[in-house]
Amino acid sequence: MAERIEWQLLDTVDSTNAQLLKQLSMKEPRALACVAEQQLAGKGRRGREWVSPYGQNIYLSLALPFSGGAQKLEGLSLLVGLVLVETLESCGFRNCALKWPNDVLLGGRKLAGILIELAGDLTSDCVAVIGVGINVLMNDAAAAIDQAWTSLLLSRQDGTLNRNLLIAEFIRRLFEAVAVFREAGFAPFVEEWQRHDAWYGQPVVVRTGAVITEGVERGVDQRGALRLDVAEGQVLLNGGEVSLRLS
Ligand code: ATP
Known part of the structure; x- marks a missing residue:
């Protein structure tokens, strides 16, 4: 362009x-x-x-x-x-x-x-x-x-x-x-x-404000939300307030 x-x-x-x-x-x-x-x-x-x-x-x-x-x-x-x-x-x-x-x-x-x-x-x-x-x-x-x-x-x-x-x-x-x-x-x-995902397949801790979720990182969906395997299944997390760390 x-x-x-x-x-x-x-x-x-x-x-x-x-x-x-x-x-x-x-x-x-x-x-x-x-x-x-x-x-x-x-x-x-x-x-x-x-x-x-x-x-x-x-x-x-x-x-x-x-x-x-x-x-x-x-x-x-x-x-x-x-x-x-x-x-x-x-x-x-x-x-x-x-x-x-x-x-x-x-x-x-x-x-x-x-x-x-x-x-x-x-x-x-x-x-x-x-x-x-x-x-x-x-x-x-x-x-x-x-x-x-x-x-x-x-x-x-x-x-x-x-x-x-x-x-x-x-x-x-x-x-x-x-x-x-x-x-x-x-x-x-x-x-x-x-x-290029540094932590694909690795156990991570996600902080959303005061809420902490532990899971396994599974890459991103078509909108760029993070896929996380947790005990109950897979959740999607959006960027805004979320911080990701290796567990
Ligand atoms: P998180 O790492 O929790 O996802 P974030 O993505 O919100 O945080 P950024 O906004 O990308 O973080 O960057 C701010 C953070 O990056 C700072 O709080 C500090 O920990 C770190 N930081 C600040 N300056 C630098 C720098 N020049 N090089 C590397 N890291 C930096």
């Missing part, structure tokens, strides 16, 4: 998602992108923080208009994770996997996070602001992260990576995938997603 993107390249920003959300025009929706060297208030899901020190990481947001309302976007965040894993593989990082709904792991440790925020009319024309944080080379500021994490250059012997090429390849692949997604939703990507 030939789509024009309006770019902003920033040094420091509160958050690349917040920057694009401030600038959206619902009257003339268009593709916007923002990259920064540092985020002072990087966002994760549910108000959590994305630790975003200055240096060589990637903080990227892309605003894409969609029609058909929020329900047509089910599975989009899984799709973005899948495209990111495939992009990283194409750059030679073979050990990447997905943790539902959209964390990217490298060697079992968290490498990248994705946050999608919606704006506009969620029943018709809306804009998805897709935020992606990728650890390329982390410094000590990251000591505050409360789970196992890694960064790309820790696993590359020559210690180099062209961030611009990685971003360009990611966006090229994302536009291709989104063109399919606009027509057919997440269904065509289920098999590919499951091929």
